[in-house]
Amino acid sequence: MQRKSGPSKVTKMVVSLSAIMLLSACATGEGEATATSSAPTTSEACTVKVGVAGSQTGGLAYIDVPNLEGFELWAEQVNAAGGIDGKFTIETVVKDTRSDAAQSATVAAELVAEGISILITPGDADPSIAAGQLAQDEGITAVSWFGSSPILPLAVGDHMFSNAFGDNTQAKVLADHATEMGYQNAYTLGSPDSAYTNLLPGYFKEAFEANGGKVVGEGTFSMGQASFSVIVDEIKALSPAPDVIMTPAYEPDFPTFIKALRGAGITAAVLGTDGIDSPTTLALADIAEGVTYTTAGVLKNEGAMSTFFTDYNAKYGKDPETIYAVTGYELGLTLDAVVKQAQSCDADAIWQAWSNLEGAQGITGTISYKGGDRMAIREVALVEIKNSERSLVGTFAPDPATVPKAQL
Amino acid sequence: MDALISYLVNVISLGGTYALLALGLAVVFSVLGLINFAHGELMTLTGYVLLAGILTGQPFWLAVLVAVIAGGISAALMEFAAFRPVRNASGATLLMTSFAVSMLLQVLFQNGISPRGQAVPVPTWLTTSLSIGNSQISKVQIMSITVGVLSLLALKFFFDRSYWGWAIRAAADDFEIVGLMGVKASRLIMFAFLLSGLLAGVAGVLWVIQRGSVDPLMGFKPVLAAFIVAVIGGLGSLTGAVAGGFILSAIEIALQTWLPPNVMPYRDAVTYTLVVIILSIFPNGIFGKKSQEKV
The missing domain is CATH 3.40.50.2300 (Response regulator)
Structure with a gap:
């Protein structure tokens, strides 16, 4: 949708x-002091x-x-x-x-x-x-x-x-990274509940398949849903099994999803987006190890x-x-x-x-x-979680001509 | 066969949590005629107490126990501070009070703790899975099922064998008669809130462990689901709350498992359409009493 x-x-x-x-309030005197611009x-x-x-x-x-x-x-x-x-x-x-x-x-x-x-x-x-x-x-x-x-x-x-x-830009960065890592089969998980979670998987699919990869499954979730067990079962049943999973899910859905995913023994790489760049993700410890995501920069007290x-x-x-x-x-x-x-x-x-x-x-x-x-x-930073800390993979500025077009 | 096992495991683990939540709502409704929408915030509070316990190095079992008890005590305090002063007011006033308490707690969590979710570290033994046949079932689900079933059995024993259990069941049928039989209304209502809070505590712990984090708005979706469950089962019916939990869970999981991918984004709409169909067949809920209005 x-x-x-x-x-x-x-x-x-x-x-x-x-x-x-x-306007009525202003006409009756309320807000009179601020109704005009102070800008010469x-x-x-x-x-x-x-x-x-x-x-x-x-x-x-x-x-x-x-x-x-x-x-x-x-x-x-x-x-x-x-x-x-x-x-x-x-x-x-x-x-x-x-x-x-x-x-x-x-x-x-x-x-x-x-x-x-x-x-x-x-x-x-x-x-x-x-x-x-x-x-x-x-x-x-x-x-x-x-x-x-x-x-x-x-x-x-x-x-x-x-x-x-743009989400299309960060999706392109993730797709290029997936291709560079040699991943061939991807699964995407989005949600129709917001433009962010709804459209990002589509941008990723377009860019990944343009690179020669294949999206073998596309799942959806409701934001705040109780359990991701059914989705995890669906991923387990896919053939060929995906070697990478991309999702724009963020808190509190991302922790729930990745807990269920790793709890079921699925070890496929997980790619996320800027919504998961938070201490909550880092605090997932071993479960989030190796998760790679796009963000504006690496939050570290250095440089x-x-x-x-x-x-x-x-x-x-x-x-x-x-x-x-x-x-x-x-x-x-x-x-x-x-x-x-x-x-x-x-x-x-x-x-x-x-x-x-x-x-x-x-x-x-x-x-x-x-x-x-x-x-x-602006440049997109690609970050991998290593030992519960953010580690910069690189910063990228994709050629606009190769970025998927914005979908209305 | 594997798909069926997975389906049943998912239904029972989610249904048990829904049932516990709806029972918490039903217990209060049976004595006060109130759907307490602040019930979800009791879950959230339980989650934060659990997190505090774990972060301060308490053993996991102790953190869980303290969190559940905190849910019960908070519910009793909520009754004393917010609902007792308006007990004799109209149903609409009680309902508005529950919304006000809910929003107040949400804002307190956001401004006093953090608007961001907090990861709740659970023991590593809970993060793996077991193989049953060709199916793999996560230990969190096994724990959800075990705790859910044991809690429901304990509640059945409580309602069947204890004085307060009888009193609450009797109040669900006719609150005034229970008063006439010598049960003090204030103590019964306070006890109902305490029990409701303990149920919110157990459900909250299961919810947080399954989700891996707690955030200020965590309680909204579960309490909405619990409300629907309570309505399906029949408002005020304790048996109905349990049945409704498993029915809603069975519908949600079935749709999530077998709905065609292109229809999947409409899953919630399909779920609630089915709920409306059930209510059109059972207007008072499956186990609800027919309302009789005396003229």
Whole structure:
């Protein structure tokens, strides 16, 4: 089951009603102080008002919370230094979307009414589409924390971007790795419950079969389902037996699946995606040994990341647990480069600069948008779990011509 | 033959967990007329207590025991703090209270522990499988079946032979009469919550061990399944809760095993359609009492 290319009628109705209610509120004086943009169009000092429609609670909190922590660290540092270029300060307005698409639209409408210069949306396509549509209509740039489904910008429009590489790109990296390892027969396991889990197996299949491999079985699961025993039985019965299994399942489904898989004695290699880059996967110990997955970078307190670890620890009193804290900080660095280019807090100037951004320096590498499909053009890191630790296999930037086309 | 063995093993292991969960709901419903949607959060709490026990180096059996007891005590506290003050309010008020407790606990878990799931390390002997004929059955499933069946037998013994067991069964038939016979309502309700919490604890431990992690929202899907199970069996029927658990499990596993791949994404929709068909044949659930409204 594929997602529709745009927001549903219900979503549009919710969005419209929310907007009407907010406009009414403004008309009666509520929110009067924030209804106009604080953004001059010159290079005079001004404040970039960043609206964050993120999930502080619910099923997406695991991705949005660390991203926000990273971003707020960056904003604090920038403001402490007097702002971007010493004159563009950052104001962050955070509202909880509760991991719900309808609530994301409501929150986005509230933030747009507050005169934001840019909107940050949740790290998943479905709520980001609902929120991004509001920003699109108002000519405001919207950027997803790390929603990696390439349908996201296509479904919303030219003002919707994502801080993530596309799922088609990470699937291509996994397929090339499988081919390089000599795997010939693959099994894919997806779920129709989200664009991420629904479409990634298809991208992998297209790329793997283009490389000469064969997908011998395709399974589906329901997110949060009690048991994967039946799926494991199905894999055991396949002939030829798969030598590699690819799945975009993430917590809590991935631990359940791999426990059932290894518990049944199946030793085929397992390939995963960025959703499993977390301590939960590492804590699976022997069961997760050898699991290889794509992600934005290797979260280790060394090299370019050591300064981030120090700063993060100073602010939050703990080490970052997932790479999403780094990607949140990198979204800040991207905004830094954009505002330097735009020399303005104006929403349209920011959009122009974001669309043409090239080579912004992040922590894991450079980030560009110019010439792309509004998904971040950034390297994909391939990581293997060895002795319960992340080990870098390599970083890859596949030729866009060989990457499967985004499916709507 | 192997497929049949696998099917039965999967049905019994999942059905036992569903039955334990639905029994927990049914016990409270029988004395208070309330479907406690915070039951799932009791499972989640059990999972976190189990994790804490394991991480602090307690023996696995002790961590499990403490986690199950924590589920029971938490349910009793929940009754005292949240449900007792509104006991005489309408059913809708009780239901809203259970939703409020559920959401409050979810947010507490998310903000107090972590929005991310936490891996629960279980002993390595539980991660392997045994060969039965040509079939391989994981030890987690064997443990689920064993614990599920033993728990259900213990419950049957409790309901058949103990004073409180009789009282709860009698309350399921007519709560007011039980009161007239000298059973104190407050103690009976408190005991029902305690028992419900212990059942949530056992089911929670099985769920967490099978899934390998615990997260703040873990309880939602199981409590939804338990609600459906309780409705299929007949709300308030303890026998029905057990039967409903195995019926829902049999439907889910059968569809997952034999549904054509191109229809598989609609599995949940097919499952609930079958549930509706069952309810259209048995409007009060399979073991439910016919409702009689006096005019």
